[in-house]
Amino acid sequence: MPVRLGYIVTEFPKTTETFIYRELLELHRAGHEIRLYHLTPFRKHEVVHDFARPVLDWAEGTGYLGCKALGALGRGLVRKPGAVLGILGRLVRGGLGNPAMLAKSLLILPKCLYFAEQLQEWGADHVHAGFATHPATCAWMIGRMTAIPYSVSCHAHDIFVSRSMLDFKLGEAECVRPISRFNQDYLQEKIPRLRTRRFAVIHIGVDLESIQPTARSVGEEFRVLYVGSLEVRKGVNDLLAALAGCADELGAWRCDVMGDGPVRGELENQAQALGLTGRVVFHGKQPVREIYRAYSRCHVLAVPSIIDGKGRTEGIPTVLIEALAHQRPVISTRVSGIPELVRPGDTGWLVEAGDPAALAAALLEIRRDPAEADRRAANGRRLVEDEFDLVTNVQRLVRECLSDPS
Numbered sequence: 001m002p003v004r005l006g007y008i009v010t011e012f013p014k015t016t017e018t019f020i021y022r023e024l025l026e027l028h029r030a031g032h033e034i035r036l037y038h039l040t041p042f043r044k045h046e047v048v049h050d051f052a053r054p055v056l057d058w059a060e061g062t063g064y065l066g067c068k069a070l071g072a073l074g075r076g077l078v079r080k081p082g083a084v085l086g087i088l089g090r091l092v093r094g095g096l097g098n099p100a101m102l103a104k105s106l107l108i109l110p111k112c113l114y115f116a117e118q119l120q121e122w123g124a125d126h127v128h129a130g131f132a133t134h135p136a137t138c139a140w141m142i143g144r145m146t147a148i149p150y151s152v153s154c155h156a157h158d159i160f161v162s163r164s165m166l167d168f169k170l171g172e173a174e175c176v177r178p179i180s181r182f183n184q185d186y187l188q189e190k191i192p193r194l195r196t197r198r199f200a201v202i203h204i205g206v207d208l209e210s211i212q213p214t215a216r217s218v219g220e221e222f223r224v225l226y227v228g229s230l231e232v233r234k235g236v237n238d239l240l241a242a243l244a245g246c247a248d249e250l251g252a253w254r255c256d257v258m259g260d261g262p263v264r265g266e267l268e269n270q271a272q273a274l275g276l277t278g279r280v281v282f283h284g285k286q287p288v289r290e291i292y293r294a295y296s297r298c299h300v301l302a303v304p305s306i307i308d309g310k311g312r313t314e315g316i317p318t319v320l321i322e323a324l325a326h327q328r329p330v331i332s333t334r335v336s337g338i339p340e341l342v343r344p345g346d347t348g349w350l351v352e353a354g355d356p357a358a359l360a361a362a363l364l365e366i367r368r369d370p371a372e373a374d375r376r377a378a379n380g381r382r383l384v385e386d387e388f389d390l391v392t393n394v395q396r397l398v399r400e401c402l403s404d405p406s
Contacts, residue, residue, distance in 0.1 A: 253367075
C-alpha cells in the first residue's frame with residue numbers, strides 16, 4: 001500500500017546527502033507520497049544536483065520562532081498541555097549531560113509542533129528521521145503529539161559523537177534502521193534499553209540501473225581519486241602523505257580531489273609542501289555527472305577515513321559503494337561499517353586508519369598488479385548488487401520500517 005511519509009532532515013539542501021535524495025526519489029517512484037521537513041533554514045547557496053531537483057518541491061521548513069511555529073506551540077499548550085509539558089520534561093531530563101543538544105532540542109520544539117500539525121492534517125501514515133540527532137528528536141516529538149508512528153536511520157556521528165537522548169528517541173521508535181551491522185552492535189552495546197529490541201539493518205543503496213561497470217583505463221598515467229568533503233575525519237592528509245611516500249615508485253600518476261570543506265586550504269598547502277603541486281588537483285564540488293566520469297577514468301578510489309578528535313567518522317561512505325558499482329578498485333580504512341563493504345583480499349584494500357605507509361603500500365599493489373585489482377573490483381560490484389541496490393533496499397525500508405505491521 002502507498003505510504004504518506006513525512007521525512008525529516010537537519011539541513012536542506014546538502015550536497016553530500018545524495019543518498020537521502022536518491023532514497024526519497026525511489027520512494028516516490030514506487031508510488032509513495034513524500035513531504036520533506038528541514039530543521040535549519042533553507043540553504044539557498046548550496047549546490048542541488050540535477051537528479052535531486054524534484055525533491056525541492058516536497059520540502060518545507062519554517063522559522064524557529066516565527067508565527068507558524070509559535071502559533072503551533074500555543075495551540076499545543078491549549079489543546080494538549082500534558083503532551084507538551086511531558087515533552088519538555090523528558091528533553092530536560094535527557095539533555096542534562098549535554099547542554100548544547102538540550103538547547104537545540106528546545107529551539108526546534110515549536111517548529112516540530114508545527115510540522116506535527118501539518119502531518120496530521122495531511123493524514124501522514126509514518127514519519128522517518130534521516131538521522132538519529134535532531135531529526136529523531138523532532139520525529140519523537142511528532143509521535144508524542146500525534147501518535148503517528150516514526151522510525152529512525154542511524155548513520156555515523158549521529159550516534160557516535162553523543163548518545164544523549166538516544167535511549168528514548170530510539171526506544172519509542174516503531175523501527176530503528178542502522179545502515180550497518182556495526183551500528184546495530186554499537187547501539188546494543190552502549191544503550192541497555194536497545195539490547196532486546198528489533199533492528200532493521202538496511203544499507204544505503206545506489207541506483208545500479210544508472211551505473212554500468214567500466215573497463216580499467218590502460219593509459220600510462222595511474223589515476224587516484226578522492227571524492228568527499230574535505231574535513232579532518234576524511235583523512236585526506238594521510239592520502240597526500242602516502243602519495244608523497246611512494247611518488248617515485250608509482251611512475252606517472254595524478255590524484256583528483258573532488259569536494260570542498262573547512263580544511264581544503266590546509267590540504268592544498270600540504271600538497272605544495274610535499275612537492276605534489278600539479279600532480280594533486282583540487283577540483284572543488286562537482287556535479288554527479290562529473291563524479292561518475294571520474295570514477296570511470298580512475299584506477300583506484302581512496303577513502304582514508306579516520307576518527308577525529310570529536311569522535312566523528314564514517315558510516316559506510318556512499319562514494320565507496322558508487323565506485324564499486326562502477327567496478328573500480330577501492331582502498332579504505334578499518335573504521336565503523338566500512339569492512340562490511342571493503343573486504344580485504346576480496347572486494348578491496350583495507351588499512352588501519354591514520355597509516356600513510358599502509359595506504360602507500362596498497363596504492364603500489366594496485367599499480368603493480370592490475371589483474372588483482374580488476375578481480376577485487378568485480379567482486380565488489382557483485383557485492384553491491386547483492387546488498388547495496390537502491391531499489392531492493394528501499395523496498396525493504398518500506399516493508400520493515402514504514403508500513404503498518406498489522
